[in-house]
Amino acid sequence: MQALHHRVGLLNPALYFIAAMSHGGRDAPLRPVRGGDNWFWRGHPGYSQTNGVGIPDQAKLFDALRQLER
Numbered sequence: 011m012q013a014l015h016h017r018v019g020l021l022n023p024a025l026y027f028i029a030a031m032s033h034g035g036r037d038a039p040l041r042p043v044r045g046g047d048n049w050f051w052r053g054h055p056g057y058s059q060t061n062g063v064g065i066p067d068q069a070k071l072f073d074a075l076r077q078l079e080r
Contacts, residue, residue, distance in 0.1 A: 013072055025062075039071040043061045
C-alpha cells in the first residue's frame with residue numbers, strides 16, 4: 011500500500027490475522043458477505059470461495075495494517 015510508505019510484502023498473513031481479529035461489525039476492515047453467489051460458489055460469513063475473507067473497506071483496512079506495524 012502506497013500510503014504506508016514502504017513495501018508491505020506478503021499481504022495474506024496480515025489479511026487473515028485482521029479477519030480473525032475482527033468480528034464483521036460496521037467498523038470491520040473486511041466486511042463479510044452474507045449471501046449471494048458467483049454462479050459457482052455461495053457467499054457466507056467467514057472464508058468462502060466467493061470472496062475470500064470479505065470485502066475490504068480500504069480506509070479501515072489501511073488503519074488495521076498500520077496498527078499491525080506497531
